[in-house]
Amino acid sequence: MNNKILEVKNLQVQFKTSMGIVQPVSGVDFQVNEGETLGIVGESGCGKSVTSLAVMGLLPSPTGYIAEGEILLEGKKISHLNDREMRKLRGNDIAMIFQEPMTSLNPVFTIGEQLSEPLRQHTKLGKKEIRQRIIEMLKLVGIPRSEEIIDEYPHQLSGGMRQRVMISLAMLCKPKLLIADEPTTALDVTIQAQILDLMKKIKRENQMAMLLITHDLGVIAETCDRVIVMYAGQIVENTDVRTLFNDPKHPYSQGLLASLPKMNERKQSLYSIKGNVPRPDEIPKGCAFSTRCPHVFDKCRTERPPLLKLNNQSCRCWLYEAETQEVMSHVK
Structure with a gap:
């Protein structure tokens, strides 16, 4: 599990639109090791699928492109290969399961x-x-x-x-890397469980790496080794699955977990995070989550927080500034 299959460094994806340039993915860093399943979780519009399309070289050309950063597959840079070169990799070294098979x-x-x-x-x-x-x-x-x-x-x-x-x-x-983008979204619960079990079995037998993209925390808990939480095109938390569920740090992660139904509690309504994910051209000046965060204070509205290292997890939040002075440029 020490061999790096995929490395994404400072990935920034931009799109040309009639309203100008928008950036749905901004400074994303992560890696996936051999035999490991890394989950990417977040609401719709957080940049999960765009990140996977960038890795696969499937951004809609010429409107979508990688503005900065690099993507490496087993140490080889693939982020700026032409379509002919990417076709040699797709389906062979790297493959993708899309969310709607029809x-x-x-x-x-x-x-x-x-x-x-x-x-x-x-x-x-x-x-x-x-x-x-x-x-x-x-x-x-x-x-x-x-x-x-x-x-x-x-x-x-x-x-x-x-x-x-x-x-x-x-x-x-x-393939050495399998990307699964919402592979069970359109399926009923029983079939979902069968598909997830099948994917885990195939991954284990082939010792391949898997990048699983979903908005379902239940799927994350069942399938993944590590997880990154994305919000408004950035990673806001990066940790192992057990730590995320037992001790989430970022207020957005805490909100996602609080919205899950609990078997031993009967409530009239489920908790929900107020507001919506901002559009790429409407992200607030400071912390992207500041307009929805229950712990927001003045600095959150004016300065964008860096990704801070906290023991075995990292978190993009000013609440933890006093706990660490180590700013992560690349997530290890």
């Missing part, structure tokens, strides 16, 4: 035709060998009748089966 799978091609693409691009297998590999992978992810389903179309499968197809598509070439 929009990710092409409705006019069979399952077999779509799953054969990465094998044709990254291997020298013949047609019969490719078909056999696909059938074996479909069986591995728990799809019955794999010999028949390979010739069927996405609309003929249930949501859970389509998500299993997406997992098999991502796993065909045994």
Whole structure:
């Protein structure tokens, strides 16, 4: 677990819009080690998916681009590779599971035709060998009748089966890093549990690294080793999963955990964080969370806090300024 598979350093992503330049991701630093699952959690609009698209080299060109920082895969810089060079990596060394399989799978091609693409691009297998590999992978992810389903179309499968197809598509070439962007959002609770168990099993058997993006803290608790909490395009807390649930530091992390329903408490209404995540062009001058924070004071409204090191976690909050003088430029 010491080998660094992915390193993201000071990542800043910008988009050109009719209103000017906006920056949905600002100065993000993290790493994912071999055999480790790192979770990214936060509300919609916090920059989670944009970060994953930057890692995959899938930012919408030419409007979206990496303005500063770098992304390294096993020490090799991949943040400014051209599309041809990234295609050699995607599906082979790095793969992604998208949150809605029905929009990710092409409705006019069979399952077999779509799953054969990465094998044709990254291997020298013949047609019969490719078909056999696909059938074996479909069986591995728990799809019955794999010999028949390979010739069927996405609309003929249930949501859970389509998500299993997406997992098999991502796993065909045994990537070193798997990015899963809200992989269970559109599924019911029972299927969610099956998909998460399947992903953990495949990750464990292949000793690969996983970057799991979600807004569901239950998924984080069940699946991840470490977690980073994002808000308004920045990391506001970085720690291991146990510490986050037992001792969250940032007021935003505390608010997310407080909003979870508790089995032993009966309340008429759940706690919710007031307000909304600001748009990238409307982030406050000081701390991005200052307009929603219950502990806000004057300095929060005028100065943006750095990421501070607190024992085994880091936190972007002025409340802990007196506890540490170590400002983190890169999260280790």
